[in-house]
Amino acid sequence: MSRIRGKNTQAELAIRRRLRSAGLKGYRIHYDLPGRPDVVFTKQRLAVFVDGCFWHMCPADFRVPATRTYFWTQKIRKNVSRDRRVDLALAERGWKVIRVWEHEIAENPDVVVTAIAEALESTETPD
DSSP states (O other): OTTSOSSSOHHHHHHHHHHHHTTOOOOEESOSSTTOOSEEETTTTEEEEEEOTTTTTOTTTOOOOSSSHHHHHHHHHHHHHHHHHHHHHHHHTTOEEEEEEHHHHHHOHHHHHHHHHHHHHHHOOOO
16 A cells, blocks of 8 residues: 555646646645645635545445455545545635546546636635
């Protein structure tokens, strides 16, 4: 498990490249907030998490491992529970949270970027 990346995964790098090419700059990565969001737009208070399909129990792709089933099921359920707690903690602080599955980025990253752009527009504060 020490080889599993927690930062700068292929999915994260792909979405950050797409955000930059779409002109959505000014974000920070791995900002010091609960859950350490992967991409944060501080001015608009928008936190984006790129969730791995296995580690966060994606309803479309998750398969229970054939070995050590109990261990993995418990571990991943704790991850999902922590995700919900982090979402609530950020919402209580006035942040909007977007969670994106890694397969969504691989299949159609433009849809993900559009969703983030729309969320940014809806959270912009008038100057």
